Amino acid sequence: MNLRLKLILPFALLLAAVYAYSSLYMIPSYIDLAKSKQLEQESTYVDLLSTALLPDLLESDLANVYSTLDTVLSERKHWYSLSLFNVDKVRIYPLSDRYIPKDAVLESLDRDVIFNGKFYTSIKLQLDINHQIQEEVAYIAKIQNSVMIVLFLTFLAMSVFLDILIRKPMVKLAKLADRIARGDYQSKPVIHTKDEVGKLGQSLEAMQLKIHERDQEMNHYSNIQDTIRFIQSKFISEQEATHVFLELQRKILKLTHCTAGLIGELILDDKQQPYLSPLSTDNKLHLYSGSTVIKIADDNYEQYNQADTLMSKLMSTGKPLIDNGPDIQMERLGFPVESDEAVKNFLGLPLYTGYQFVGVLCLINNKTSFDRSIFNDLDVLLQTLAQLIVAYRERKTLIDNEARLRMVVDNAVEGIISTDEKGTITSFNSAAERIFGYSQNQMIGANVISLIPEHNHTGHIEAVKFLLDSNLNIRQVNNELETDGLHRNGKLIPLELSISKVVTQQGMQYTGIVRDITERKQHEEELSRAYSELQLAHEQLEEQNRRDALTGLANRRHLDEALQLEWKRAERQADSPLSIILCDIDYFKPYNDTYGHLEGDECLRQVALAIKNSFTCEVDLVARYGGEEFMVVLPNTPGDSATRQAEKMRKNIWALALEHKSSKVAARVSISAGVYTVTTTKHLSLNQCINFADESLYQAKAAGRNQVMHYDAINAEMSAPEQDII
Numbered sequence: 001m002n003l004r005l006k007l008i009l010p011f012a013l014l015l016a017a018v019y020a021y022s023s024l025y026m027i028p029s030y031i032d033l034a035k036s037k038q039l040e041q042e043s044t045y046v047d048l049l050s051t052a053l054l055p056d057l058l059e060s061d062l063a064n065v066y067s068t069l070d071t072v073l074s075e076r077k078h079w080y081s082l083s084l085f086n087v088d089k090v091r092i093y094p095l096s097d098r099y100i101p102k103d104a105v106l107e108s109l110d111r112d113v114i115f116n117g118k119f120y121t122s123i124k125l126q127l128d129i130n131h132q133i134q135e136e137v138a139y140i141a142k143i144q145n146s147v148m149i150v151l152f153l154t155f156l157a158m159s160v161f162l163d164i165l166i167r168k169p170m171v172k173l174a175k176l177a178d179r180i181a182r183g184d185y186q187s188k189p190v191i192h193t194k195d196e197v198g199k200l201g202q203s204l205e206a207m208q209l210k211i212h213e214r215d216q217e218m219n220h221y222s223n224i225q226d227t228i229r230f231i232q233s234k235f236i237s238e239q240e241a242t243h244v245f246l247e248l249q250r251k252i253l254k255l256t257h258c259t260a261g262l263i264g265e266l267i268l269d270d271k272q273q274p275y276l277s278p279l280s281t282d283n284k285l286h287l288y289s290g291s292t293v294i295k296i297a298d299d300n301y302e303q304y305n306q307a308d309t310l311m312s313k314l315m316s317t318g319k320p321l322i323d324n325g326p327d328i329q330m331e332r333l334g335f336p337v338e339s340d341e342a343v344k345n346f347l348g349l350p351l352y353t354g355y356q357f358v359g360v361l362c363l364i365n366n367k368t369s370f371d372r373s374i375f376n377d378l379d380v381l382l383q384t385l386a387q388l389i390v391a392y393r394e395r396k397t398l399i400d401n402e403a404r405l406r407m408v409v410d411n412a413v414e415g416i417i418s419t420d421e422k423g424t425i426t427s428f429n430s431a432a433e434r435i436f437g438y439s440q441n442q443m444i445g446a447n448v449i450s451l452i453p454e455h456n457h458t459g460h461i462e463a464v465k466f467l468l469d470s471n472l473n474i475r476q477v478n479n480e481l482e483t484d485g486l487h488r489n490g491k492l493i494p495l496e497l498s499i500s501k502v503v504t505q506q507g508m509q510y511t512g513i514v515r516d517i518t519e520r521k522q523h524e525e526e527l528s529r530a531y532s533e534l535q536l537a538h539e540q541l542e543e544q545n546r547r548d549a550l551t552g553l554a555n556r557r558h559l560d561e562a563l564q565l566e567w568k569r570a571e572r573q574a575d576s577p578l579s580i581i582l583c584d585i586d587y588f589k590p591y592n593d594t595y596g597h598l599e600g601d602e603c604l605r606q607v608a609l610a611i612k613n614s615f616t617c618e619v620d621l622v623a624r625y626g627g628e629e630f631m632v633v634l635p636n637t638p639g640d641s642a643t644r645q646a647e648k649m650r651k652n653i654w655a656l657a658l659e660h661k662s663s664k665v666a667a668r669v670s671i672s673a674g675v676y677t678v679t680t681t682k683h684l685s686l687n688q689c690i691n692f693a694d695e696s697l698y699q700a701k702a703a704g705r706n707q708v709m710h711y712d713a714i715n716a717e718m719s720a721p722e723q724d725i726i
């Protein structure tokens with residue numbers, strides 16, 4: 001329902017109500033009232049008539065009665081019948097032949113004519129009252145119509161009035177509100193009345209202003225938010241930070257309606273003096289907070305005396321600074337600005353993360369002066385800017401560290417190969433290129449398995465699985481192991497390898513450090529060979545040292561050592577007898593004399609060999625005791641066995657049948673032997689034992705040579721050994 005209808009409707013309803021009230025209640029009530037008055041009046045007249053008729057009725061002068069009634073009827077046209085009734089209710093004077101119109105609404109009036117308590121007659125009158133009050137009704141209807149017309153006109157006037165004074169301004173205000181809602185802040189309401197509508201217009205205007213301000217604020221805020229989001233995403237994606245800061249500066253200038261600006265990072269130089277490194281410029285501008293500011297651009301050096309510049313003040317105090325002119329000279333400003341006009345308004349804002357003063361944002365504006373509200377407006381942006389500078393610093397450090405690390409890795413002697421979880425190579429340094437014969441480009445993205453010979457594949461897969469399964473998420477280095485790598489030319493490369501596992505944000509990363517140990521292996525092999533040779537030579541030397549040069553038997557030194565060992569063993573094992581045989585070629589001096597010394601040596605060699613072959617047990621030791629004397633050490637050998645073996649030995653030499661013309665025994669070489677067996681080492685020394693063997697030998701010699709004597713047998717005066725028959 002529109003406003004016009006709303007304004008009209010109450011009046012229309014009022015009109016309808018008035019009309020309905022008057023038509024349905026007021027006018028019928030008035031007609032009823034008029035009717036009853038008329039009836040009362042007619043009734044009074046009937047009373048008068050009945051009184052007037054009484055004398056004639058008393059005298060029974062009906063002619064007069066009729067005449068009177070006729071007169072009355074002719075005078076009162078709306079009376080249609082007037083009847084007289086006698087006591088028996090019989091009409092005695094009927095006047096009903098008078099024409100009664102169809103639309104007549106008849107009313108009846110009855111009167112009894114009574115005199116002195118005697119009923120004479122009753123009068124009954126039928127009359128049309130409506131006809132009587134018709135005029136009055138018409139008049140009333142006229143009044144009603146007039147009132148309705150007046151009311152309608154009033155209503156019409158009111159409607160026009162309300163439409164002009166209320167509806168139209170309201171429509172205007174509604175349209176204005178609609179425009180405001182659509183963000184149109186230029187349209188103004190054209191209502192300047194002082195009434196409520198005017199006030200509403202004023203309120204709307206105030207509201208428009210407020211919304212405009214709020215909108216601007218919101219716009220500004222969302223612009224700042226957009227700027228922050230944009231810059232943050234740009235900083236992440238863009239590697240070159242200078243572009244980001246330049247972009248950011250452009251956005252801030254647009255936001256703040258400024259003409260120039262500068263974002264700078266605060267850095268301490270070698271002397272701990274703070275200077276400003278501009279981030280939002282690509283020339284080499286450097287600003288010092290100290291006494292000078294130096295601009296280095298296109299190799300032109302400009303120097304400013306800057307003890308008291310706005311920049312130095314901002315940097316030394318770390319507090320926001322506003323200077324709204326009038327004109328700020330470059331020398332006072334503290335940094336050069338490419339502008340034809342003099343700088344009028346300067347705003348310097350320090351950038352903090354926590355309490356750390358990390359940089360500044362300077363803005364220059366030649367149109368609108370700065371006020372302190374801008375601190376609040378830019379608060380979030382300044383914080384983001386400070387965080388951005390810190391992130392920029394961290395990125396610089398990270399890049400430096402990365403470059404340093406890359407340099408270390410590239411120049412490392414060891415090959416360094418990094419792979420991801422699947423073995424795809426992500427890093428391959430120069431040393432690895434040298435070791436494996438592949439270039440870095442060839443190997444990045446390839447699988448590390450191509451560097452491993454087939455026979456090591458299973459071992460490699462198991463090692464990687466082991467590292468993967470170990471749920472350590474810290475660096476873990478296995479022990480260095482030696483393995484083989486596969487060179488591009490298909491040859492195996494001996495390697496020393498250590499593998500480390502690092503869990504990074506990208507997932508697991510394995511780094512293998514490999515060292516080519518081909519040369520070392522060669523050296524090791526050469527060394528091992530030389531060592532073996534040396535060992536052999538040494539052993540040979542040792543052997544030589546322990547061998548008698550002439551006979552090849554154990555020499556005296558070896559014999560002494562063996563005797564010492566066997567003596568100790570005999571001491572430990574009381575039930576293990578030790579036998580010693582000492583033997584000597586008979587008449588060897590004459591042999592030498594007869595055949596010469598060289599032949600004597602040869603004889604010695606043959607006798608030595610025969611003695612050696614006479615003893616087959618490994619533990620028996622046959623040694624040259626000295627000159628033409630030999631000793632045999634028989635561990636764990638009782639006396640009778642030793643004597644039998646000595647006898648066998650003697651016979652073997654005899655069997656050699658070496659010619660010995662000058663022997664007094666026979667014309668062949670023979671030996672004599674003395675045997676001693678140690679059954680207990682108690683109260684006995686080794687020397688004593690040897691002496692006993694020697695004594696036995698002496699006894700054998702003395703007994704005619706070419707025989708074996710056992711010390712125990714001598715002492716027991718046992719029978720002499722058998723003689724060989726020539």
Ligand SMILES: Nc1nc2c(ncn2[C@@H]2O[C@H](COP(=O)(O)OP(=O)(O)OP(=O)(O)O)[C@@H](O)[C@H]2O)c(=O)[nH]1
Binds near residue numbers: 585587588589592601
């Ligand atoms: N050709 C040679 N003769 C040696 C060697 N060592 C010792 N002789 C000689 O062996 C001889 C040992 O002689 P003697 O000790 O007198 O005893 P023998 O002549 O064998 O007489 P009996 O032992 O009593 O039977 C010496 O003439 C030594 O010069 C040697 O290495 N070569």
